[in-house]
Amino acid sequence: MARAVKRSSDGGDARRERWRAHREARREEFVDATIRALTKHGPDVGMDEIAAEAGVTKPVLYRHFADKSDLYLAVGQRGTDLLMNRLKPALVDEGTPYERIYRAVDSYLATIEEFPELYHFVVRRSFTDKPVETDIATEDKRIIANTLARLLGDYLRAFDMDSGGAEPWAHAAVGMVQAAGDWWLERQSMTRQSLSDYLTKIIWFAVDGLLRSGGIAIDPQVPLSLQPNPPLRLVEPDTQGEDGDDRRARG
């Protein structure tokens, strides 16, 4: 694949960009169809059914996705984007500690409430024969937990406390919210607000206890002034290179 382009000065690859954008759009279109097929036929959809839902036949699907897991990953990525776009402002925006925790928790719950099929598809890994190693939900949790760990670690260090507990703490918090959300989504025996409140309290208690054990006491109702540096970001620093294309239409 190395430099197979004929390099016809610069006119030749004018198409390239167009095609690339087209492929991208087509993939998204298939992801949409997959989600539709998923809600229609349940989690055991076959590739034929997905293709039919998209109005094409199987080989077309396979031109855009290497195999079923690839499609699965793309569907998961859709969910990830959805969630991250909501979680990010909740975490980075200013406010009192209590508010920030609440916003984060509640925006998560709101997201899974709004897209329950997508959520279930991602967490129960129904579908996909082989992959295993690339699990969307685990990966997402890892990303969010890392972000939280940095956030909390910065605060702990700012208070001259041992920051070693930040990482397990972050993973614990993420797992906690996920598990509680899963339970809540299944049998909605309380309002979302109540659950968000409970979870926020629990998280706050844990943070507060951690700080108190280091001799620090802060007021959950007073905004913290500490600015994490460098600024917080949710995405992994993997797909860096040149990503000037992070502007995308969002319906």
Added chain:
Amino acid sequence: MARAVKRSSDGGDARRERWRAHREARREEFVDATIRALTKHGPDVGMDEIAAEAGVTKPVLYRHFADKSDLYLAVGQRGTDLLMNRLKPALVDEGTPYERIYRAVDSYLATIEEFPELYHFVVRRSFTDKPVETDIATEDKRIIANTLARLLGDYLRAFDMDSGGAEPWAHAAVGMVQAAGDWWLERQSMTRQSLSDYLTKIIWFAVDGLLRSGGIAIDPQVPLSLQPNPPLRLVEPDTQGEDGDDRRARG
């Protein structure tokens, strides 16, 4: 085929019991073979390979397990038993609140540390084509969380507090430990004891905060005298009947 049994008074079905025990033993033998095959061939083992590992061919396997998910469930059950047998004493035995939390958390972590392949098999649901609806890990978490919810709810009610938060709290706690354990198992960057300590602290802070917000303050280093009634048990009240065999060796 109705009433093909000759009902030879009562001597006839003396065999029955023997066969039943035999079948039971055979199933366990196959579960062992599955676990061996699993660690040998990775999570994508085929039924042929499992059968070969057990020294037989496929149809024999299918005499004892309805399908692949059935086998999967049996393997999962093995893990569940293992875990529950360790968790139960940790939860029911006496001690200070801190001790009890610590024991429960640490015995969980010890278990997954000792059987990492089994753990991974159960949580990443690699394997199994269709089932989905019967997920071991989720079920286990539900059972443990229900037990915890009852435990905490009893305490809350004993203190005349609102016990509505017990259930989400319990699911949150379970998810927390599981997520932290998962993270720890993957990259063991701290000792088990450290993690158990951190988690115990977090859980205790959450409990303490919950109680304090209700005006109650208890000392984590002083045993609680409240005896849950009826006595705590971890298993679901499904396979009841006659279970006189709850006396079991504990290594």
Added chain:
DNA sequence: GAGTTACCGTTACTTCCGGTAACACTAATC
């Protein structure tokens, strides 16, 4: 307008694997 590129789309196939049918043998009980 011929050639090239990079898609669109189809039908018909292969492969793999979970699961089954059919058949033969053995040990215990009555």
Added chain:
DNA sequence: GATTAGTGTTACCGGAAGTAACGGTAACTC
């Protein structure tokens, strides 16, 4: 010897993932 409840085999079925091979079309270059 009949019956029951197992042991085990080889050879097959069926469904779904994935592929081969074929033909069509729009855009751009020369």
